[in-house]
Amino acid sequence: MLAAPVTPTTEIDLPAMGARARAAGYALAALTTAQKNAAVLAIAAALEAHTPHILAANARDMAAAIAAGTDPLWVRDRIDLAQRMAGILHDVRSVATLADPVGHEFAHQTLPTGIHVKKRRVPLGVLGAIYESRPNVTVDIAVLALKTGNAVILRGGSDTLHSNLALLAALHAGLAQAGLPTDAIQYIASTDRRYVLQMLKLHQFIDMIIPRGGSSLHTFCRENSTIPVIIGGIGICHLYVDEHARLDDCLPVIHNAKTQRPAVCNALDTLLVHEAIAAEFLPRVVAHLGPAGVVFKAEARALALLSGAAAVSAAGPEDFDTEWMGLTLGLKVVSGLDEAIDHIRRHSTQHSDGILTEDPARAETFLNAVDSAAVYWNASTRFTDGSALGLGAEVAISTQKMHARGPMALEELTSAKWIIVGDYTPRP
Amino acid sequence: MLAAPVTPTTEIDLPAMGARARAAGYALAALTTAQKNAAVLAIAAALEAHTPHILAANARDMAAAIAAGTDPLWVRDRIDLAQRMAGILHDVRSVATLADPVGHEFAHQTLPTGIHVKKRRVPLGVLGAIYESRPNVTVDIAVLALKTGNAVILRGGSDTLHSNLALLAALHAGLAQAGLPTDAIQYIASTDRRYVLQMLKLHQFIDMIIPRGGSSLHTFCRENSTIPVIIGGIGICHLYVDEHARLDDCLPVIHNAKTQRPAVCNALDTLLVHEAIAAEFLPRVVAHLGPAGVVFKAEARALALLSGAAAVSAAGPEDFDTEWMGLTLGLKVVSGLDEAIDHIRRHSTQHSDGILTEDPARAETFLNAVDSAAVYWNASTRFTDGSALGLGAEVAISTQKMHARGPMALEELTSAKWIIVGDYTPRP
Numbered sequence: 018m019l020a021a022p023v024t025p026t027t028e029i030d031l032p033a034m035g036a037r038a039r040a041a042g043y044a045l046a047a048l049t050t051a052q053k054n055a056a057v058l059a060i061a062a063a064l065e066a067h068t069p070h071i072l073a074a075n076a077r078d079m080a081a082a083i084a085a086g087t088d089p090l091w092v093r094d095r096i097d098l099a100q101r102m103a104g105i106l107h108d109v110r111s112v113a114t115l116a117d118p119v120g121h122e123f124a125h126q127t128l129p130t131g132i133h134v135k136k137r138r139v140p141l142g143v144l145g146a147i148y149e150s151r152p153n154v155t156v157d158i159a160v161l162a163l164k165t166g167n168a169v170i171l172r173g174g175s176d177t178l179h180s181n182l183a184l185l186a187a188l189h190a191g192l193a194q195a196g197l198p199t200d201a202i203q204y205i206a207s208t209d210r211r212y213v214l215q216m217l218k219l220h221q222f223i224d225m226i227i228p229r230g231g232s233s234l235h236t237f238c239r240e241n242s243t244i245p246v247i248i249g250g251i252g253i254c255h256l257y258v259d260e261h262a263r264l265d266d267c268l269p270v271i272h273n274a275k276t277q278r279p280a281v282c283n284a285l286d287t288l289l290v291h292e293a294i295a296a297e298f299l300p301r302v303v304a305h306l307g308p309a310g311v312v313f314k315a316e317a318r319a320l321a322l323l324s325g326a327a328a329v330s331a332a333g334p335e336d337f338d339t340e341w342m343g344l345t346l347g348l349k350v351v352s353g354l355d356e357a358i359d360h361i362r363r364h365s366t367q368h369s370d371g372i373l374t375e376d377p378a379r380a381e382t383f384l385n386a387v388d389s390a391a392v393y394w395n396a397s398t399r400f401t402d403g404s405a406l407g408l409g410a411e412v413a414i415s416t417q418k419m420h421a422r423g424p425m426a427l428e429e430l431t432s433a434k435w436i437i438v439g440d441y442t443p444r445p
Numbered sequence: 446m447l448a449a450p451v452t453p454t455t456e457i458d459l460p461a462m463g464a465r466a467r468a469a470g471y472a473l474a475a476l477t478t479a480q481k482n483a484a485v486l487a488i489a490a491a492l493e494a495h496t497p498h499i500l501a502a503n504a505r506d507m508a509a510a511i512a513a514g515t516d517p518l519w520v521r522d523r524i525d526l527a528q529r530m531a532g533i534l535h536d537v538r539s540v541a542t543l544a545d546p547v548g549h550e551f552a553h554q555t556l557p558t559g560i561h562v563k564k565r566r567v568p569l570g571v572l573g574a575i576y577e578s579r580p581n582v583t584v585d586i587a588v589l590a591l592k593t594g595n596a597v598i599l600r601g602g603s604d605t606l607h608s609n610l611a612l613l614a615a616l617h618a619g620l621a622q623a624g625l626p627t628d629a630i631q632y633i634a635s636t637d638r639r640y641v642l643q644m645l646k647l648h649q650f651i652d653m654i655i656p657r658g659g660s661s662l663h664t665f666c667r668e669n670s671t672i673p674v675i676i677g678g679i680g681i682c683h684l685y686v687d688e689h690a691r692l693d694d695c696l697p698v699i700h701n702a703k704t705q706r707p708a709v710c711n712a713l714d715t716l717l718v719h720e721a722i723a724a725e726f727l728p729r730v731v732a733h734l735g736p737a738g739v740v741f742k743a744e745a746r747a748l749a750l751l752s753g754a755a756a757v758s759a760a761g762p763e764d765f766d767t768e769w770m771g772l773t774l775g776l777k778v779v780s781g782l783d784e785a786i787d788h789i790r791r792h793s794t795q796h797s798d799g800i801l802t803e804d805p806a807r808a809e810t811f812l813n814a815v816d817s818a819a820v821y822w823n824a825s826t827r828f829t830d831g832s833a834l835g836l837g838a839e840v841a842i843s844t845q846k847m848h849a850r851g852p853m854a855l856e857e858l859t860s861a862k863w864i865i866v867g868d869y870t871p872r873p
Binding site: 043046047126128130132134137139141142220224225239240243245246263266267269270272273274277362371373380384385386388389390391392393394395396397399400401405406407417418419420422423424432433434435436437438439440441442443444 | 471474554556558560562565567569570648652653667668671673674691694695697698700701702790799801808812813814816817818819820821822823825827828829833834835845846847848850851852860861862863864866867868869870871872
């Protein structure tokens, strides 16, 4: 049985949506893990049954994007669901196998008054997600929210509205099949940005805002939200090659960090090289990465060591504050560890930064001094994501320090409450 | 040796203060626990040495408040330091004995690629505290920040500016004595509110805002801050007396929750009583609490059961949304557990709410369904604070759900970073 697709509208009562989400969140918080897993599997089945409708809606979004002049490669990367449905279904089903953090109790104590105190992990309540393109995010976040007992209000990109509404119909069919309120997953079916602003002020009904998109989206959320926002996903990532590194072994790490998926946030943006080895090592970097199509932006000292290399040009003043999202790599010679740390503190987005060295003391200094969500010693920055770090799921990568830092999985969608049990105990 | 007191000024360069705080935070993050404890003890010694100066400045603030017509009892409760210095010194010294959360490592894993992953607890960086009156907060927050390796920017109330600047001089003397940068503890020495607004936008340099004050301060911070804010400290607290409670034993718990410290946030505001026992129990509540000076605001059904009692009046429409901060208690009859939960969901500030019952199933339903920082079964709501719950310190009580919920102690002033160690390991 297929649910009717929701149609886009221009008049939306966001506070009413919020109140319904809050009520649905109370219902979800009372579910057992088995009930939540059954709902997740019902959603997978509904997505499978709805696939023709979903792909038809998705084709409509793609055609509109192409007609509007969008780069077809971009459309394929950011909108196209056809090649992704099998992966989406697999990922949804795998969420049912993950451990449920909700209900876990910890920090038990019995106080001198005889009261028992503990903390219990509970859902946050209602999540708000604001994202661009990539309609698979609709399913990702909805299912991870459901698994953790949270209701969710989604607002996707205007270029994927039809895809998202078709996915929503499937999500609702799955919820209904499982006997759960469809208000648990709601979607702001309008491309009007004033609803984004309204959503960001709905602190009575939304407990956390998860933006998934570029830095302008994050900045907009930070500046306008009265709800806590998970800032993240922007990675200006560094590797520092120390004079005591095994240079032969550095090359494949740098190659991997830069070229494996150049458009993702944990890809390498800037390579810092100790001056003692720069003359030897920088030409090797250019020779090793150049064939993969990498071009280089080099500051003056690095440029002087690379004169004549076709792929190398002078770095401009903003180049070290740019997340390349492509096959460009910044190069800089530093006088040593202190200058490397200082450069990273000034230019990093606190996502993923690493040192390559055989010197444990320098490594430890670097790991402590660099204030990033993930700090690396002798490894590629590409490991900063939920699946690479063994979390089994990922909602976002936080680069702020409160609540969650780095890849956010299920536990990061929960809070904890204090439970205090006495025997009619007054406070002394 | 006494440090010169800082003088109030009207031109403050907040971004420059922020940059200095950031640099000081980097320095504090590299300290050992022993170094931080030595600095805490140096501050205690400096506060002791500075006491005559501090009390002279405090007398000036008190005299100004009295001259402005402030209630002398309020001045004594909120400004006067004379009776508190011994307690402040004791509390500072006790912070040196608390366990240091910074550096603790957890969540160790070795992944199939051979990389080692762990998380390490680290300081947040720079804290911002905005508070009203109570100059002891200046010392509390500065010392807890120092213990956790955080720099802090403080902005206290305008009615305690001289007290706070005298305390700051002592804090700086202690830092200097310990060889630490005085930029680790900075104070916005102006009563101009535009600096509060500027401070709330300084997300480049401040990682967390801790407001300590009334609901209007929290609302102002929530609406204007681009930095994560810890909302809390406002408690509209409920106890629900179920039909299956031991009524004789409920009376002292209610008495304790309402009268022990009526002006604090965990004091009881509203008593909900099951209809099956209301006719018997409500008159006993009035008789038991009346002699302590408690007056009652009763909704219609409760009022009808208490007709003629002098201390009882009809509850108005906003009375159940009022944090009384005094000897007033709201009374309401409910039809049972569901209505009690529904009332609490509508009116609670998600601080501290409890059930009194002998029925474990009802208690468990209540503990799950009530979405508050602290939920109680057969105990007084007065236990919601850091010292009562054995935390040894308290920065604030959070009623929001992200990062920290309930009493915040040292660990809540920290974050965690991911540390990934490989052997020149690329991501497969």
